[in-house]
Amino acid sequence: MPTIRFLLADGAELAVEAQNGRTLMETALESSVPGIIAECNGSAACATCHVVLPEEIMVALGPISEHENDMLDFAEAPRESGSRLSCQVRVSDMLDNVSVRIPSA
Amino acid sequence: MSEAVKVVDDVTFEELLANPYPVFKRVRDLGSVVKVDAANIMMVTRFDDIMAIERDPETFSSINPQSLLNTVIGPNLMRKDGEDHARERAAMDPSLRPGVVKRCWAEPMQVICDDVISQIEHKGEAELFEELAAPIAARALADILGFDGVDWQTMALWSQSLIDGSGNYSHDPEIARKAREAASGVESAVDRMLPHHRANPNPSMLSSMLQADPPQTVEQIYANIKVAIGGGLNETRDSILTLILGLLQNPDQLARVRAEPSLWGQAFEEAVRWISPIGMYPRRLTRDTEISGTLVHKGEQVGLCVGAANHDDRRFSDPDKFDVFREKKSHLAFGAGSHFCAGTWVSRALVSQIVVPMVFERLRNLRLKDPELVRVRGWVFRGPTHMPVVWDA
Secondary structure (H helix, E strand, O other): OOEEEEEOOOOOEEEEEOOOOOEHHHHHHHOOOOOOOOOOOOOOOOOOOEEEOOHHHHHHHOOOOHHHHHHHOOOOOOOOOOEEEHHHOEOOHHHOOEEEEOOOO | OOEOOEEEOOOOHHHHHHOHHHHHHHHHHHOOOEEEHHHOEEEEOOHHHHHHHHOOOOOEEOOOOOOHHHHHHOOOHHHOOHHHHHHHHHHHHHHOOHHHHHHHHHHHHHHHHHHHHHHHHHHOEEEHHHHHHHHHHHHHHHHHHOOOOOOHHHHHHHHHHHHHHHOOOOOOHHHHHHHHHHHHHHHHHHHHHHHHHHHOOOOOHHHHHHHOOOOOOHHHHHHHHHHHHHHHOHHHHHHHHHHHHHHHHOHHHHHHHHHOHHHHHHHHHHHHHHOOOEOOEEEEEOOOEEEOOEEEOOOOEEEEOHHHHOOOOOOOOOOOOOOOOOOOOOOOOOOOHHHOOOOHHHHHHHHHHHHHHHHHHHOOOOEEOOHHHOEEEOOOEOEEEEOEEEOOO
């Protein structure tokens, strides 16, 4: 089981055991990670589950969909090069011990 | 120990229509699921309960082939779940994404708004429902759908007739006839428009549905365009009026928002929390389950009262008050879960970035003609229905 290290907007870190195949958003909700609201529950419609991933993980995850790309420009916190909607990222061993930052709005 | 559903039998339907919020509060404090006889529905009214329900579509399903909505407009995405819903939703989304709204729709919406305001600007007074909000909402919707040449009155008639037909639980033959007429009017319009959109791919919803992979069938297009007409006009119209009303009743907040235009977005979110255009929608139980300790059975339907959740005093302090500057918290005016309002981003842009700022810019010293004349009505759908205003022409 990979461990996801959520870096909260206030600087604190919350390490969470995650299940492969679940999304980062679901993982965050199960541990009540502050800042992940996920109003649309994973439909990539609300842009309220914005996270920022390290550059190498972005590269490894590959290209994002046109829809998600459009949504990210309208998330409340400004978009960064590592921005993703956490509902569109599936947990895998690649994310073990990776820092997933919740950007502050 | 689970509790049985409590019943409220002394509320009238008229009380709900006139002002549902006191009823909602009573119901919210009474239990997590309460049958309200006047509305003939089991209401869920607490914020956290609705959020939890919308995260569990397998238990709380939108699928309901026997629903009036399906009878009136055909099998549509509002009454589907999972992959079936996702595919039809994905066929509409390319027209409604926030970036598309900004790139493709902001300019035509600006033109519509300018045109409507220009027609009333010199008069110094107007009734904003009929002379501003309805025409702007209807014309913007026609543009986004790709319904060239359909006038706003026809759009508004179709929309209202489809909504009335979907709520025609008393089987009134006249309401049913009007809904059938609207449905066939929409279908003929779609038939007329499709060749153009097939030949000229563009950002409109009709075009998106044709370009979708797999392309939508004509039956899917008919039904989901009807959903967009029934669900994309009144809510925009009502939120335009609600935002104007909230600000006119609170001149100090209006002054702060006008001085700091980045606050328009926040003001809009507060308006739709305060008077949510859609107050209730149904979900059907696929198994026996408890909602915060109250037992509800398989096959039964619950009404998710997002209008009530948005006034839940467990979450929002002084919830009946319009306060742009209240502590920031997410609301349920656009629903939640996979059926989260597809038009959210259009309405945010149109209402909070274009229409309402332009109204206050162009209609100088805008004020209510007489606060007593303002009418706000409805509970399933709620908004100002009559709003006479005056300004310095």
